[in-house]
Amino acid sequence: MARTTEGDLAPHELRILVAVADSGGFSSAAQALGLTQSAVSHSVRGSEGKIGVVLFERGRGGARPTPAGEKAVTHARRVLRLLDVLAAEARGAARAAGADGVGPEAAGPLRIAAFRSAALHLLPPVLQRLRARCPGIEPQVRIVREVGRGTAGEVADGRADIALATLDGSTPLPAGVVAHGLLEEEYALVHPAGRGDPRSLPLVDWVENCGSYTRAWWAAQDWIPKATVEAEDDGAVLSLVSSGHGMAIMPALSLMGAPHSVEITDLGPERPTRRIGYVTTPELAGSAVVRALVRELRAVGTRSTAVAR
Amino acid sequence: MARTTEGDLAPHELRILVAVADSGGFSSAAQALGLTQSAVSHSVRGSEGKIGVVLFERGRGGARPTPAGEKAVTHARRVLRLLDVLAAEARGAARAAGADGVGPEAAGPLRIAAFRSAALHLLPPVLQRLRARCPGIEPQVRIVREVGRGTAGEVADGRADIALATLDGSTPLPAGVVAHGLLEEEYALVHPAGRGDPRSLPLVDWVENCGSYTRAWWAAQDWIPKATVEAEDDGAVLSLVSSGHGMAIMPALSLMGAPHSVEITDLGPERPTRRIGYVTTPELAGSAVVRALVRELRAVGTRSTAVAR
DNA sequence: ACCGTTCCATGAGCAGTCCTCATACCGTGA
DNA sequence: TCACGGTATGAGGACTGCTCATGGAACGGT
Numbered sequence A, B: 001m002a003r004t005t006e007g008d009l010a011p012h013e014l015r016i017l018v019a020v021a022d023s024g025g026f027s028s029a030a031q032a033l034g035l036t037q038s039a040v041s042h043s044v045r046g047s048e049g050k051i052g053v054v055l056f057e058r059g060r061g062g063a064r065p066t067p068a069g070e071k072a073v074t075h076a077r078r079v080l081r082l083l084d085v086l087a088a089e090a091r092g093a094a095r096a097a098g099a100d101g102v103g104p105e106a107a108g109p110l111r112i113a114a115f116r117s118a119a120l121h122l123l124p125p126v127l128q129r130l131r132a133r134c135p136g137i138e139p140q141v142r143i144v145r146e147v148g149r150g151t152a153g154e155v156a157d158g159r160a161d162i163a164l165a166t167l168d169g170s171t172p173l174p175a176g177v178v179a180h181g182l183l184e185e186e187y188a189l190v191h192p193a194g195r196g197d198p199r200s201l202p203l204v205d206w207v208e209n210c211g212s213y214t215r216a217w218w219a220a221q222d223w224i225p226k227a228t229v230e231a232e233d234d235g236a237v238l239s240l241v242s243s244g245h246g247m248a249i250m251p252a253l254s255l256m257g258a259p260h261s262v263e264i265t266d267l268g269p270e271r272p273t274r275r276i277g278y279v280t281t282p283e284l285a286g287s288a289v290v291r292a293l294v295r296e297l298r299a300v301g302t303r304s305t306a307v308a309r
Numbered sequence C: 001a002c003c004g005t006t007c008c009a010t011g012a013g014c015a016g017t018c019c020t021c022a023t024a025c026c027g028t029g030a
Numbered sequence D: 001t002c003a004c005g006g007t008a009t010g011a012g013g014a015c016t017g018c019t020c021a022t023g024g025a026a027c028g029g030t
Helices: A011-023 A026-033 A037-051 A067-095 A116-133 A150-156 A211-220 A234-242 A288-301 B011-023 B026-033 B037-051 B067-095 B116-133 B150-156 B211-219 B234-242 B288-301
Strands: A056-059 A062-065 A108-114 A137-143 A162-166 A178-192 A203-206 A228-231 A248-251 A262-265 A273-280 B056-059 B062-065 B108-114 B137-143 B162-166 B178-192 B203-206 B228-231 B248-251 B262-265 B273-280
Touching (some): A011 A037, A011 A062, A026 A062, A062 A067, A067 B067, A108 A150, A116 A162, A116 A234, A150 A162, A150 A273, A162 A288, A178 A234, A203 A234, A211 A248, A234 A248, A234 A262, A273 A288, B011 B026, B011 B037, B026 B062, B108 B116, B108 B288, B116 B137, B116 B162, B116 B234, B137 B288, B150 B162, B150 B273, B162 B288, B178 B211, B178 B288, B234 B248, B234 B262
Parallel strands (some): A108 A137, A203 A228, B108 B137, B108 B162
Antiparallel strands (some): A056 A062, A162 A273, A178 A262, B162 B273
16 A cells, blocks of 8 residues: 555755755755755655655756645745744743743844845834844845845745835735735935936836836826936936936935935925835744834834935 | 754654643653653753753643743644645645646645534534535534633644634734634524513523623613523523523524524614634635635625524 | 652663765757 | 766665663652
8 A cells, every 4th residue: 555645744855845946956956955966856755755746847957846846845935934933932932931022032033035225225224123122033134126026926935034025006916925014105306416407318217116106107297208228226227317327216215325416306296106015924924023023114114204315 | 062053843843842732741742642751751852952942841740831832832733734734735736736726626634613603503504515615625623612712722722723713802812813704693682482571581691602792782771680690601501591591692603493492582773793703823824725614604604694593 | 757659851772764875867969 | 879967766874763771850648
């Protein structure tokens, strides 16, 4: 008799599944984990035996997850994270036995995914407060471009615990995550200082800038820019503008710390805005570390929503 | 250097932690798991070493979890359950590759906690539909008294996947669970048939009956019962009433299938109601088995909210 | 105060697990 | 055909996790 169910997958087996999915092959997964290709092959075969299902299609280019494999890898990431949380919260509970709520006892690594301007201008004060209040938390910030599934995708795939993301209604959230709004960020016009009418300059745009926020505003204007040039990211846009090569409509966070060679003008009461929020997984939303960060985000984020350097 | 973090806990270690917490001692846990007391002792010590925290206070009479141990055991139950779900969903995905949504491919055990009247009168048709649609799911219903943390506590502690609970605003939900409403259940007056004015009889109450639902209604009445007697549960209440020893204000579910020796009278437009909903953990909310049950709950629950035998 | 009971702790030894090394296999492109 | 990416597989060694046997500590009855 071929026993179909043999037992649960051990953490190291889960890690191997995740590594194979991430790296796209047994050999590269082995390298990433500091193991042998053979060990990975044996382990995956063993996991498949335990579940009773083929998890990866092996081929010339490596290994690709089957539908069952996709499910398994997604869950594997969550289980691994939950194991981390288990240890971290148990340690925290031991430190401050009895004290309830999110206090200094929250501890452990906290993986944050953020788009560039949030990581540069929104997170620093938040993390400073967090460090002061919960010294046991070790925040790890990873900058992710807000393209494709963006920062929220990192959370959905288990690569981050919480993401700072732009929440527009048009692009739907990945499945299995929850989002909450933090602040409404205002757009402003930025152009070279002391150069007269910025309308004569080309508009500089960048890939991550989601047009849906500003489209309505443009439609209400009685002029359109003569030309549009595309830059790598919002930092490059600002650099282009400051050197006099164009003007741009940029969100407040991207304009923090802008050089004095640019002028920032308010777009008036009808200015476009975009919604910034955080995204996390439901099972992490209740964990002490995530709750601690969210509290600081709320405390800091409610101010400084307007344009200011 | 004493390395504080050594690695993740393996499933068998988690199982041992849970068994120790459940059985209240190393020896009994060993017996329950078919292991030696020595193995349990070694394993727990190893887990404590990995986390870096004492998880159980040992003493005569057995072992009791420390606060850290409580957290660890709760998470352990969830991790173990998530591992089950991983395997079950991967198998399901392999069976119906590509088909999305909750279909017949959902499979595996589903642990349901319900209060008495819900288990007796609400669940049967739901489970019948569920069985027809998802034959692979094996529902396990456990009746839990709605006292203390009630059915929701079972979910919070990882002993159930989903709970049917009464959602009143007064008693807060345990941390780390999510709840959704299903139906508004109406209270009605039940009294012995053909006995004249029920107001002359004592009011029968029972422990699980949360007074907060009916308090406002009682305050609006121009009479109060002469006496109140307490019964074990709603079944006992109904039995007392049917044998002529009193009258009661009971929710609709408890009155389904009431004998003809009792008379049920509507309390009018201002009648009290209580909210019935389900409670689950965030990480299970997206799983196929839970989603399948919730869909049937919604389908069945939206009817039959009024009193009817 | 003694003993018996009932817990948990600890050390030694054995069995199974998991990793590595070496090698075989398979499909592709020059 | 050969070289070159990939994975599969078999044998052996280190390690882990279990059991057995024994020790220690705390209580209760006498």
